[in-house]
Amino acid sequence: MKLNEVTLSHHYADLGDAFGTRIDPTPFEHPKLIHVNPAVLELLGIDESEADNPDWARLGCGSKPFKGSRPFAMKYTGHQFGVYNPDLGDGRALLLGELEHKGKLWDLHLKGAGKTPYSRFGDGRAVLRSTIREYLAGEALHGLGIRATRALCLVGSDEPVTRERIESGAMLIRVAETHIRFGHFEYLFYTRQLEALKQLIDFTCERFLPEAQSLPDNEKAEALLRFTVQRSADLAAGWQAAGFAHGVLNTDNMSIIGDTFDFGPYGFLDDYEPEFICNHSDHTGRYAFEQQPGVVLWNLNALAHAFSAFVETDSLKDCLEEFQPHLVDAYAARMRSKLGLATEEDGDRKLCADLLQLLADSRADYPLFFRALAHYRGERPPAALNELVPAAQQEALAQWLDHYDQRLAREDSDSSARNRAMLRSNPKFVLRNYLVQKVIDAAEGGDYRPLQTLFELLQTPFDEHPEHETWAAAPPESGKHMPISCSS
Template sequence: MKLNEVTLSHHYANLGDAFGTLVDPTPFKHPHLIDTNPEVMQLLGIDSDEVTNPAWAKLGSGAKLFQGSRPFAMKYTGHQFGVYNPDLGDGRALLLGEIDSAGRRWELHLKGAGKTPYSRFGDGRAVLRSTIREYLAGEALNGLGIRSTRALCIVGSDEPVTREQIESGAMLIRVAESHVRFGHFEYLFYTKQLQALQQLVAEICQRFVPDTQGRSVGEQAEALLRFTTRRSAELAAGWQAEGFAHGVLNTDNMSIIGDTFDYGPYAFLDDYDPTFICNHSDHTGRYAFEQQPGVVLWNLNALAHALSAFVSVEVLRDCLEQFQPQVSHAYATRMRAKLGLTAEEDGDQALCADLLQILQLGEADYARFFRALAHYRGERPATGLRACVADAQHSALEQWLKHYDRRLARENSDSCIRDRTMLAVNPKYILRNYLAQKVIEAAGQGDYYPLRTLRQLLQSPFEEHPEHEAWAAEPPETGKRIPLSCSS
């Protein structure tokens, strides 16, 4: 499909005025294309030779709309740091419409498009820094097999935008199967728009829980909560296994279909520290790395409360009680794969926990250790692994490796096959914040080559890419724990 043939539909906007407001974007006067994502183009069925089409600059900045587009600002509310905020909604983004491709429906969302009725005191804009970070984050998590929103393109401008300082304005077209958040349900529940809430339940069920068609609203709401609970458990498990800290897990940043959503002060772990807080505004550590599964469950409770108009408390409680075993199972499955284990044994949880304690006390780089473990063949001394861990933990590491060797022996697996399978799940390249900052600084000077290079590495993070070794290097001390704000 050519770019000028893309035609959008509007299932969500057609639900009615209770769900948002039609708003025209406020385009940049002098937009320029920064990058277009070929993988997402393919996802949407857009021809690969359209990647350099000059129309991207206008489409990605709101200066031109896709055929049939009816930009729509979605209304929602949510709990922010545990406190309900009724004054939320798409304050700087517009749902452009939906595109069907290969049996799936994708929503296009223009972020940074200007003021809407839900902007409050904001300017409705996004800056180059935060836009690049979101663009790369979607590719990083998707490359690791963790569900995420993604972005089709980034467009820059010479328009000044004030955050902590004056920065350049930018926009991206975000792509997801749904942009509905937990907060959409909270808004309709707390404003007592129960007919609209029933509509929303039916709409999401029709798309993602289709076997509920024709059932009562109570049965649909229950099935939806079970679906979202399972997907959210898998999501949280993926974050914990891959060392990703979201930073702002408010209910308005939680996707109803379990995508990682709304990137702000996120970070991948460098040194393994379960208490790591990536958001410098999170003074209590509510969203610390180790707290994420519990916070996701807290958010699911808020969603369940919004569905209590249709479902009994007993049924809601039963739905939510599935979260802990689901997240534990999904996490254990991922960690066994990272350790090269195919069978399940009772002692695997303790084996994993003991290793994580060594990594924490040994200030080991999380991703680099597991990548090194993929190359481990039982050698002594285990030079590659010892190099990842502080000297004080070398003895503990040696003791752990003895247990690990015995566990591998019981697998009776081929070491070459295990090597390949572990390299396929333990990334060489992750989105470290100092790398993102390097890309942002280059882009600020008009050099987009580092951005494209890092995007491509994150899309295939398990490959060696020997010509790009520097992108997999251990971060300098100054590159760790970079302070991040909600405007990041």
């Protein structure tokens, strides 16, 4: 499909005025195309040759609409840091419409598009810094096999936007199967628009849970909640195994289909610190790395409360009780892959827990340690691993490796095959915050080559790419614990 053939539908906007407001974007006067995502072009069925089309600059800032587009600011609410906020919605983004390809609908969502009725005191803009962070984060998680929204293109400008300092405005077109959040259901429940809430449940099931369509209303709502509980548990397991901290897990940042959604002050672990806080506004550690699974369950409880208009309390509890076992099983499966264990034994969870405690005590670099472990073949001393832990912890490491060797001996696989499998589960290239800052600094100076390099590495993070070793290095001390805020 050529770019001028792209035609959007607007199924969500057609749901009615209860769901948001029709409004046009406020485009940049002088947009400049920074990047087009070839992988998302393919996802949407747009010809790869269209990546060089000059129309992207105008399409990506809203000055040239796609055919059929009917921009729509979605209304929702949500719990932010545990407190219900009724005044939320798309305050700087617009749902442009849905594009169908191979029987699947994809939302195109323009972020940074200007003021909407839900902007409150904001200017409706995004800045280059945060837009690059989101653009890269979607690719990073997708490359690791974790569900995430992605972006189609990134557009910059010379428009000044005031945050902690004056920055350059930017926009991106976010692509997702849906932009429906937990907060959409909360909004309709708390405002007692129960017919609209039923309509939203019907709409979501029709799109993602068609087998529930013929069920009575209460069973349909329950089926949707169970679906979201399981998807959310899978998502949290993926984050914890990958060492990803979202940073601001409010209910309005939780996708009903379990996508990683609304990238802000995120961070991947450098040193293994379970208490890692990536959002410098999170003064209590509510969204610390180790707290994420519990916060996801808290958010699911808030969603379940919104479903209480149709589902009995006991059934809601049954749904929520599925979260913990599903999370544990999904996390255990991911960690077995990281450890090269093709079979499952009763002691595997303790083996993993002992290793994580060792890494925490050592403050060892999480991705580098697991990548080195993927090359481990029983050597003594384990030189590559010893380099990653302090001398005081090397005896504890040797003891753990003895247990690990015994466990590997019971696997029906040779070391070469196991190492190859582990290299496909333990990335060499990770989206560390110091690398993102390196890209941002260059881009703010007009150099987009580092953005392109890191973008490509994140799409194939398990490959060696020997010409890019510096991008796989541990951060300097100054690159750890970089203060990342919600401002964008």
